[in-house]
Amino acid sequence: MADTTTRRTVLGGVAAGAALATAGGLTAAGDAQARQRRRPRTGGPEIGILLYDGYSLLDPTGPAEVLSRLPGATVTMIGRRRGAVRTDTGDVAVLADRSIDEVERLDVLLVPGAGADGTVAAMNDPALLSWIRRTDRSTRWTASVCTGSLVLAAAGLLAGREATTHWASADYLSTTFGVTYLPARYVRSGKIITAAGVSAGVDMALYLAAQMAGETVARAIQLAVEYDPRPPFDSGNAAEATPELKETALRLLEASQAR
Amino acid sequence: MADTTTRRTVLGGVAAGAALATAGGLTAAGDAQARQRRRPRTGGPEIGILLYDGYSLLDPTGPAEVLSRLPGATVTMIGRRRGAVRTDTGDVAVLADRSIDEVERLDVLLVPGAGADGTVAAMNDPALLSWIRRTDRSTRWTASVCTGSLVLAAAGLLAGREATTHWASADYLSTTFGVTYLPARYVRSGKIITAAGVSAGVDMALYLAAQMAGETVARAIQLAVEYDPRPPFDSGNAAEATPELKETALRLLEASQAR
Numbered sequence: 001m002a003d004t005t006t007r008r009t010v011l012g013g014v015a016a017g018a019a020l021a022t023a024g025g026l027t028a029a030g031d032a033q034a035r036q037r038r039r040p041r042t043g044g045p046e047i048g049i050l051l052y053d054g055y056s057l058l059d060p061t062g063p064a065e066v067l068s069r070l071p072g073a074t075v076t077m078i079g080r081r082r083g084a085v086r087t088d089t090g091d092v093a094v095l096a097d098r099s100i101d102e103v104e105r106l107d108v109l110l111v112p113g114a115g116a117d118g119t120v121a122a123m124n125d126p127a128l129l130s131w132i133r134r135t136d137r138s139t140r141w142t143a144s145v146c147t148g149s150l151v152l153a154a155a156g157l158l159a160g161r162e163a164t165t166h167w168a169s170a171d172y173l174s175t176t177f178g179v180t181y182l183p184a185r186y187v188r189s190g191k192i193i194t195a196a197g198v199s200a201g202v203d204m205a206l207y208l209a210a211q212m213a214g215e216t217v218a219r220a221i222q223l224a225v226e227y228d229p230r231p232p233f234d235s236g237n238a239a240e241a242t243p244e245l246k247e248t249a250l251r252l253l254e255a256s257q258a259r
Numbered sequence: 260m261a262d263t264t265t266r267r268t269v270l271g272g273v274a275a276g277a278a279l280a281t282a283g284g285l286t287a288a289g290d291a292q293a294r295q296r297r298r299p300r301t302g303g304p305e306i307g308i309l310l311y312d313g314y315s316l317l318d319p320t321g322p323a324e325v326l327s328r329l330p331g332a333t334v335t336m337i338g339r340r341r342g343a344v345r346t347d348t349g350d351v352a353v354l355a356d357r358s359i360d361e362v363e364r365l366d367v368l369l370v371p372g373a374g375a376d377g378t379v380a381a382m383n384d385p386a387l388l389s390w391i392r393r394t395d396r397s398t399r400w401t402a403s404v405c406t407g408s409l410v411l412a413a414a415g416l417l418a419g420r421e422a423t424t425h426w427a428s429a430d431y432l433s434t435t436f437g438v439t440y441l442p443a444r445y446v447r448s449g450k451i452i453t454a455a456g457v458s459a460g461v462d463m464a465l466y467l468a469a470q471m472a473g474e475t476v477a478r479a480i481q482l483a484v485e486y487d488p489r490p491p492f493d494s495g496n497a498a499e500a501t502p503e504l505k506e507t508a509l510r511l512l513e514a515s516q517a518r
Contacts, residue, residue, distance in 0.1 A: 225456060233478050
C-alpha cells in the first residue's frame with residue numbers, strides 16, 4: 001500500500017516527468033506550443049471572471065487557481081475588450097481572452113474587486129453593469145471578491161441581501177445600497193456569494209467548489225494547491241486591528257495604486 | 260478619535276471616491292488610460308517574477324499581490340520573451356512585460372512552480388537556468404513557490420541547502436538535488452526562500468515583506484489584503500491527508516493540465 005501510494009504520488013507529481021526528461025533529454029517544446037492554445041473542455045462548468053481596469057491581482061487569480069481544478073471546468077478571463085487588463089498597481093496585466101460582447105452564458109460569473117479608481121469606474125460603466133445583470137440571469141452562481149460586491153450592488157443584484165466586501169468599504173456598501181454587511185470571509189445569499197477582501201476569494205472558491213462538485217473534490221483541490229495557511233502574523237482581521245494598523249494598511253494601498 | 264479613524268477609513272477606502280463619482284458623474288476614463296502605463300517608481304525594491312510556460316496561476320500572483328504593496332516597490336513579470344505566458348491549465352495568460360534579456364539586476368527574484376510539463380521544460384532550458392544563476396548573484400533575496408524550487412535546484416542554487424516544494428515533489432527534490440526537504444510553509448536558507456505548494460507563496464511573501472520593510476508594514480499588508488484565512492475545510496496539509504485524498508488531488512491536477 002505504501003509502495004503503491006508512493007509510486008502514484010511520483011507519477012502524478014512532477015517527479016516522474018522530470019526524471020524522464022533528465023534521463024532522456026526530453027524537451028517540452030511541443031507541449032509548450034500546445035499550451036498556447038486555450039484548453040478545449042466540455043461537460044464541466046463554464047466559469048467566467050470579469051477583468052476591468054484596476055482590479056486587484058489576487059481577486060481573480062486566487063479563485064481561478066481553485067476553480068480551474070474542478071473536473072472539466074473552463075475558466076475564462078473576460079474583459080470590456082479582449083487583451084491585457086492591468087491591475088490597480090499597474091504592475092501586472094492579465095489577458096482577457098474574451099470580450100463581454102462574446103460571452104452570453106456562464107455557469108459561474110465572478111467579479112473581482114479593485115482599487116478605488118477601478119471600482120468607481122466599473123460602478124459607473126452602464127454597459128458593464130448591463131452585461132453583469134444579463135449574464136447573472138442564467139448563471140448557477142454569481143460571485144464577487146472584495147469591492148466586486150460594490151459592482152454587483154451597482155448592477156442591482158444585491159438589494160435587500162446580506163453580503164460582504166473589503167472591510168474598508170463595509171460602511172459604503174450598507175449605506176449606499178441597502179445591503180446588510182456581514183463581516184464574514186464569504187456570504188451566500190441564494191445563488192450570490194460575496195467574499196471579503198482580496199485573499200478571501202480563495203476561501204470562497206473552495207466553498208463554491210464544494211457546492212458544485214462535492215466536498216471530496218473541494219478537499220482534494222485544497223490539498224492540490226496545498227492550502228494549509230500559516231501566515232507569519234495574525235493581522236488579517238479588521239475587527240481585531242488597531243486604528244493605527246488600519247491607517248497604515250490604507251496608506252499602503254493608496255500609495256501602491258498606479259497614477 | 261473614532262471620527263478621525265472613520266473618516267480616514269472612508270477616505271482611504273473605495274467609499275469616498277465612489278460617493279464622489281456617483282454624486283458628480285465622474286468617469287474614470289483618464290485614470291484607466293494612465294493605468295495602462297506601468298507605474299514608474301523609484302527608491303523601493305525591484306521585484307522580478309519569472310513567468311515560464313505552464314506555471315500555476317497563484318504561484319506568481321499571490322506573492323505579487325503582497326509584494327506590490329511594499330513602499331515604492333515595482334513588481335515586474337519577466338518571461339523568456341515579452342508577451343502572454345499561459346498557465347498549466349491553459350485557461351489564463353499573464354503578460355510578461357520584460358524578457359529575461361532585458362533584466363540584469365533585481366532586488367528580489369521569484370520563480371513560481373508549474374505543472375509537470377512546465378517544470379520539466381524550465382529545468383531543461385539552459386538559457387533560463389543561466390539567467391536565474393546570473394540574476395541571483397546580485398539579488399537580496401531569491402525565492403521560489405511550489406516546484407519553482409526544482410527550477411532553482413536545476414540552476415544549481417540549492418545544493419546542500421534546506422528547502423521546500425509542493426508535497427508531491429518532495430522526494431524528487433531531495434533525491435535528485437541533494438537538498439534537505441522540510442515540510443514547512445517556507446524555508447529560508449541564507450538569502451534563498453522556498454515556499455511549499457501554490458498557496459504557500461502568500462505566507463512566504465508576508466515573511467519576505469517583514470524582512471524587507473519591517474513587521475509593521477508586513478502586518479499592514481496582511482490587513483490590506485484581508486488575509487485572515489478561513490478555508491471551509493482543513494485538508495491542505497499533506498502530512499495529515501489520506502492516501503485516497505492525495506490520489507484524488509493528483510488526479511485533479513493531472514486532469515486540469517492543458518493538452
